[in-house]
Every structure is written in structure tokens, then in C-alpha cells.
Amino acid sequence: MRRTFAATFLREIFRPLGQILIFITATGLVLSAVMLLLAVLLRGSAIDQALIGRNSVDLLTYTLANLPQVLLDGITLGFVYATIALGYTMVYGVLEFINFAHSEIFAIGAFVGVEVLIALQGAGVLANSTGFGAYAWLIFAMLCGMAASGLTAVLMERVAYRPLRNAPRLVPLISAIGVSFFLQDLIRLVESLTTGQFYRVIPSFGNFEDRVSLATIPLAGSTINVSIQNKSILVILVAVLMLVGLNYLVNATKLGKAIRSVAQDRRSASLMGINVNLIISATFLIGGALGGAAGLLYALKFTRIDPFMGFFPGIKAFTAAVMGGIGNITGAMLGGIVLGMLETFAGSFLSVYTMGAAGAEYTDILAFGILILVLIFRPTGFLGEQVGQKA
């Protein structure tokens, strides 16, 4: 039975949207429930007493009042991770190898995007643009970053991975580590040769920093203002758009079909007349472009970027991809959202719940703990199918 174009279109647009909504709601609900349960269980304990002594508010009220903001921040971070994770998952799906240098592709996207914005600022364009114009320039910079990242990824595959495609498994991985280190210093070299400094700060323009206030919650004399920055809304919107777009591309177009068939069986795919090298390049292009876009989103959210910025987001996104089931696009989205939320929850509540012994500084290694747990107990991830162990 042949579906009409419109039906496919609608299905492939609304299905991922629905999935994302379900993932966010489910993760948010589960994590909130766990936190509240903990707060109830710890009522009257030393932790509770310490908090009352310090902030004159009990644990349950504190947790409840902070939850909405933490959820919002978690969702934003989760979408950034999800976007990067797609790059890992797509390459893994097609080549079965961890593209260790994806974190630098991400950094390149951020740097090119920010450099374009700096150039625009220098030309005096940004200062005059308000409202819609600012968004247009941002999108323009993002497209530049995406192009740079995508092309770098393709080049990288051609130079460092393609000659090693039939080598033992560790060989391309080591090569990828080499590419990653090489690119880090290359970015640093280029950036410091031009201005003498290797970090960049995204120019402030438009109304991205403004906050949209959603609610105010009274807490122990003061109030907590639940708000979301314009840029966070933008991050979420762009990420959702890309996730849906990618989902459509992979599931409903001819290119997507070719990518899926190469992922399934490279040899048979080539027998069916698919140009495998071209498809692999296309995969790197798409994954790289998504990574580049994520890079600029990240720069927008955290303002300062440096050549080594990709390392931790990269590792976390990889964890997200593994958590969702590597090779699985929906899984990468789920993993990213779950990891982003977990991390924000840990960053916000860990310090209070451990009475200051451990705090936000441990969020960077939280991802590793999760990764180990996932790999031990469910190596195929939440949504991954059981595949044969490839040696």
C-alpha cells in the first residue's frame, strides 16, 4: 500500500514531535517524583535540619520551589546534548565506529559562527538590528558554522577514516583521537594567530539575554522567579526543528533510505546501486552540520568558547547516544534529554542533599557514571535493539 506524500509528511513530522513531548514529560515527571520522594523521606533528617538552619526553609518546600526552573534549564541543556548526540549516532549507525573528533566538529561550528557574528559586529550590522533582524543574523551565522563543520567532517572522513575502513577496530578510533587533538590545536593556532587569544566571546546583540518571566514562587520571605531566557527558547526551537528535520530526512526521503541501507549492510547496499562512499560522506556532512549548529547554540547559551570546549559536551553527548541506543536517532534525542535533565538536577540539588560535601563540580563526571552503568546493565541502550557483538 502506497502512502500519499502528505500522509508520510505529516507522520514523519508529528511522530518525532510527539516522541520529544513524551520524553520530556516522562523524564521530567520521573525525576521530579524521585526528588520529591527523597525530600519526603529525608524530612526531619540532619540534611533537612541543616537547610532549615541556613535558609529557614524545609527540604520539601525548597525542592518544590526550585523544580520548575531546574526542569526548564534541564530541557534546554538536553536539547543541546541531543543535537550533538545525533552526530555520534549517525556515524556509528553507518560505520560502527565512535567519531571521537565530533566534539571538535562541534567546536568548529561554534567558532565559525561566533567569528561571523564578530565580523558582522565589526561591520556595524548587529548593533542596528533589533528583534527579527537579530534572529536572522544569528541564523545566518549558524548556517555558516554548519557549513564549516559539515565540510570539515567530510574532509576528515576522507583523509583520516576512509583509508582505514577495513582495518581492525581500534585503528580508526586511534586515528579519530588523533584528528580530535589535531583539530583542537589547529583551532587554537588559527584563533591565536589572528588576535593573540584563543578564546572568543559571542557578541551581545538583539534581545537574546532578556528573560520571559513565567511565574513567581514565594519562598521563605523572598520569591523565586521562574523565567526562561529568549536564547533558551531559541535553543529549544532550533533543536526541535533540526531533530524533526533529520528524522524526516532519514525516514522519509530517498537519501535517508540510502543511509539506512548502508547502515544495515554496506556490501548489499552497494550491490543495489548505492554509492556507499557518497552516502558515508553525506552522513558525515549531516552529522557535522548538526554538530556545528549545536556548537553555536552552545556558544549562545554559555557565551564564552575555547578550542577545548568540545570535550565534555562531546563525551556527554556520546553518553546520551549510548544511553538511548547508539545508532538510533530517536534514542539519541531521548538520551540527550534524559542526560541534560539529570545533570541539571544533580547540579542544582546535589549540594543541598549532600550538605555541601559534593556539588555542581561533579556534574561533569556524572555522565561517566551513567555511561558505565548503562554499558554494564543495558549495553544496547533504552531503545536499541539487540545486535550481535562485533569484534
Add this chain to the structure above:
Amino acid sequence: MATNTLKRTFSRAKDFLQTEKGGIIAIIFTVAYLLVTGLLVYFFIQSLVAFLLFLASGLLVYYLPMPIKAKVIISLVAALVIIPILGIRNIFYLEVMFQICLFSSLALGLNIVVGFTGLLNLGYVAFYAVGAYTWAFFGSQQMYLLHSIPGSQPATNAFFLPADMFYLFAFVGMAVAAIVGILLGLPVLRVRGDYLAIVTLGFGEVIRVLANNLDKPINLTNGPQGITPIQQPTLPQGLQDALRVVLNPLVGHNVTQGEFYNLFFYLITLLVILVVVGVVVRLDNSKIGRAWTAIREDEVAAVAMGIPAVKMKLAAFAVAASFAGIMGVIFAANRTFVSPESFNFLQSINVLTMVILGGMGSIPGVILGAAAVTVLNLQVLQGLSLSLNELRQSGGVIPIINFAWKDLSSQLDPAKYQRLLFGLILIIMMIYRPAGLIPEKRRKRMPAGSEKPKELDNNNNSAVEANQEAHNDAS
């Protein structure tokens, strides 16, 4: 044609060197080379080229066929007499040699995991950190600071332990690192291949972050400021004076206590490296070593043949970790200071680059890799930076493109771009020479009970080489 003639001449020369007469010539040549380059370094004490030529004598000793006794004697004289004298004349050389030995030991340890067993460990530096922090904690005054904020001064001037406990703690550090290796291995070794790489990378970061943040609730590591001062073992004054009598005229100045410490740490790492090489060679030739190779080649088949894969992998992790542990203790004492930044991911990649460059699984290769990368890092890149700086100040101009050297950005400083270098080495080696500079030799296993498997160790056996060629092609 020309290459063929060259090849024939070369092989004829090789055959000649195999003979007894040739062996004597090889010995004479090596000794002469060693003396000449040694004198060159002695008189041109700042010359990088002279020092590199001198270091190349190690290759001669390794490659030229001569009786094993001669090799041992020449190496010992070079290591125990020539290098100390040259090194005290220019103390930087002793530091270079110390680091070469240190990293050789680390690389040999990593080689057990990566080269022999085929498990890519990207967090190897964590074990090094564990060893270093073991001595840093017990060999400093940190014990008195457990409940004070980082950076505070201890109330007492006394150290917690006497300085000579260092020798005991070299072994304690080894044991602690080995235990950590096993503890990490237990959950992690179920994971295979590239996943294992990421998980071990994570472990390395976990150790670093812990070292950074364990200044609260109890101040164990003093946080990002690191622990200092850490004690060095005592050197008896009488021994120093006795050595001065011999060394002062040879090096041309009064040897200071600091220089004696440099010499001491060089000698102690040398001792460790000798033991490590011995252990690794014996392990490689043992049942355990064969099990490791089997796991690397095909884990499923190895398990099917009754090899306890998990146990063997744990053994590999533990042995590798213990090498790093003892070097960590020595490192902490040598620097009298440890901080989390000494144990970042770059260090792990540094050691990995050595293993890859030299040749995974090849013991002489790994040592060569360690020496090459260390010298590149400490001397060649620094030397390039220095000469670029001189060019900038000279006011010269590049002729054809008419570019003034002084306009060259001061950011173009090769010494700072280690990552670029390591990255390039890794990529190029993987594409063009995945087996490394000195590939691992595949020995022919003699059937049980037959005589003398020893002569097969002879590195000029053509059958072995053919075998190895085949291996290279296959990989």
C-alpha cells in the same frame, strides 16, 4: 635498479656483520660512535644536534648484531658513566633522561593493556595519579591539614612520615594503583572495544575531578592548588662528598645537592625501567602473555580455548597500573609537588602516542617511542620555539615572499602545540604504519620439549621477518 643494488649491498653488509669478525667491527664502531658523540656533547654542551646524535647510539646498540654481553656492557657504561657526567654538566639532559625513563615505564605499562591485550585504555594516567597522590599525601604534611581549608599552613613543621619511607611507598603506590586497576577493571572489562576506550577515558577524568574536589568534606588532596612540599628520600652527606671527589673534576664544577637529586632520580628510574623491562619480557613469554595475545587476536576463540578472559584482562590492568603507580610515587618525590593538572587527558594521550609511534606490543619499539616523543616534546619543539624567537629578534626577512620574521605572530610557538603534534603522529601512524616504528616480532613457538627456543629471539632471523611482514600486511 639502484634500489636493488642498494638492497643487495645492504644485505651483504648484514650477512658480514653476522659473522664473528663483523661482530667485532660492530662493537668497535658502536664504541667509537658513543665516544665521539659523547665528546661532542661534552664540548658542545648546549648543542641539541650533538645530544640527539648521542641518543641515537641506543639504536646502534639495538640494531647492530653483536654478542649480548657486549650490548649489555656498552649500555651499562653509557647509562651509568657517560650520561651522568654529561647530565651533570648540563643538568637539563639529566632531566630529559629522567623523563625518558619515566615515560618508558608508563608506556611499557600501557603497552601491556593496549599492545598485548588489545584493550584501548585512554585513562591510563589515572593510575599514575593514584601513585603520585599516595606518596604526596603520606610524604607531605597533608595529614595535619585534613580539617583545614585548602592552602592553609600546617601548625607543625614536621613531616608525617620520615623521608626514607619513600622506598616503602614506591611499593605501596604500586599496590594501591594495582588495586585501583582491578577495582576499575571489574565493572569495566565487560565492555568491549571502543566503548572500553571511552569508559576508561571517563575513569581518568573521574580521578582528576576527584583530585580537584576532594578538598572537602575532608581536605585529602588540597584541591586545585595541589600538595607541596613532598619529601625526597635523603642522600647521605658522606656519599655526596665521596662522589664529588670523583665527579667535580670530570664535570668541571662543584656538584650541588640539587644535581645529586637529579642524578638520584635518573638512576632510580633507570633501575625501575630495567626491572619493568625484565618483568614485561618474562610476562610476554609466559602463559599469561600468550593468553593476552590470544585475547587480543580473538577473544571469543580465546575463551573457547579455556582462557579465563576476565582474569587475564584484570591481570593486564593490574600489572599496567602498578608500573604507573610506582612511577607516580617517583614523580611526586622528584617534583615535590603534585596537582590535578599534571594528570589530565593530554598525558594519557601522550603515553598512548608513545606506544603507537613505537609499535603496539613491541618492547623496544615502545621505549623508542617514549624516547622520541619525550625528546620531541622537551627539546625539538622547545628548540624550534627558541630559534623562531631568535629569528624574530634578528630582523631578518624571508627572501622570496618578502616576509619579515619579526611580523610573525608570537603565538606561533611550537612548544605550545603538543596536541597538534600528537594528533598528527597518531593519524599518520595509523594510516601508513599501524604496526609502529619497530613492529612487534612474532616468535615462532617451538613445540614443547624442544631445545633452545632462545635463538629465535635473534632479531635478524629472516624467517621471523618474513612472518612479521605477513603480519603487517594483514593488519
